[in-house]
Amino acid sequence: MTIQKLPFLALTCFLGALASAQGSPPRCLNTLAYYNPTLRTGCFNATWFILRVPKTAVQSIVPSDYPLITPPESLFPNGFPADSHPVVVNCGYMNDIRQGPLQIQALMGAGINVPYVDRLRDGKTPFNYPCRTFIGGVNGKDISAVVPALVGSTQGNSILVASFSPNDGPYAALASSPNEFEAQVRQVILPNPISGPGIVPAAFDLDFTSASPAQYAEDTFRALINQPTILTNTKCQRNTYYFNQTFRESVMRTGDATLYGPARMGAVPAELDNRYVEQGGYSASSVMVGFNAEDCASAGANVDPNA
Numbered sequence: 001m002t003i004q005k006l007p008f009l010a011l012t013c014f015l016g017a018l019a020s021a022q023g024s025p026p027r028c029l030n031t032l033a034y035y036n037p038t039l040r041t042g043c044f045n046a047t048w049f050i051l052r053v054p055k056t057a058v059q060s061i062v063p064s065d066y067p068l069i070t071p072p073e074s075l076f077p078n079g080f081p082a083d084s085h086p087v088v089v090n091c092g093y094m095n096d097i098r099q100g101p102l103q104i105q106a107l108m109g110a111g112i113n114v115p116y117v118d119r120l121r122d123g124k125t126p127f128n129y130p131c132r133t134f135i136g137g138v139n140g141k142d143i144s145a146v147v148p149a150l151v152g153s154t155q156g157n158s159i160l161v162a163s164f165s166p167n168d169g170p171y172a173a174l175a176s177s178p179n180e181f182e183a184q185v186r187q188v189i190l191p192n193p194i195s196g197p198g199i200v201p202a203a204f205d206l207d208f209t210s211a212s213p214a215q216y217a218e219d220t221f222r223a224l225i226n227q228p229t230i231l232t233n234t235k236c237q238r239n240t241y242y243f244n245q246t247f248r249e250s251v252m253r254t255g256d257a258t259l260y261g262p263a264r265m266g267a268v269p270a271e272l273d274n275r276y277v278e279q280g281g282y283s284a285s286s287v288m289v290g291f292n293a294e295d296c297a298s299a300g301a302n303v304d305p306n307a
């Protein structure tokens, strides 16, 4: 410790005390970085929706080598339409992303995933097939997401750069209706901050309120979210989301998800283009531990049952 650093430390302590004295908003804390110093970790404050999508449409966006597995009835005690398969869309704010000495203060993240995909063709081990994965910068800094997006692509994830609304939190209340929330994701194809707007086709919008009663249990969301992801390089990856923190503030939701396909100049596959109304959702803060890519059989066998 050099003497020159002391005034700086004193100042940050003072500002920290001032912020908490004024009642700073709740923060999504990366409480698992300390225990997983070599892995990617972050705190994800997000909303997940389970969409009921016709099975034929879902199978057409998943590689035909991988059949769909029917989800266990125990997760859907009120039933799930027999001709449909769940598709999970999520959108949120990822805070304090760390891996060893690297840190990204915050990113926006969203995805469209198909759970219960039979990657091992054993008829039972469920995997997530990532149909679309988007990341974007916070506070209007779209371009800041380009570098992490490229890093992800080289590791077997194809990650697309997107702009988010809002981009300083997971969702925003409508001015006209404070108990109704919205989040929008648009893929950035040609960012053009200097001479005008770029091409930013819509991916999806979420529009929701709190649900009572909930359509699905929290455990159902966790079971779907925590299935290992199928990568493009023959490997798989566990991104485990823990919802056991005191600040998780989980709320069950009901609402509409609008997915925009090419006919609407959108960025999602035509087979998913639809307004899915009155679907079941879940908003919560979770702490994510992202493991390195591994053999799919071991990823499937090592899913943490406590997540």
Ligand SMILES: *[C@@H]1O[C@H](CO)[C@@H](O)[C@H](O)[C@H]1NC(C)=O
Binding pocket: 025, 026, 027, 028, 029, 045, 169, 170, 171, 247, 248, 249, 285
């Ligand atoms: C998560 O985001 C919502 C919406 O902005 C906010 O109300 C909540 O306090 C946030 N939670 C945390 C832990 O940051």
Ligand SMILES: *[C@@H]1O[C@H](CO)[C@@H](O)[C@H](O)[C@H]1NC(C)=O
Binding pocket: 242, 244, 245, 246, 306
């Ligand atoms: C949450 O679960 C993780 C993984 O099992 C564990 O390391 C952590 O201590 C748990 N946190 C709390 C607050 O229970």
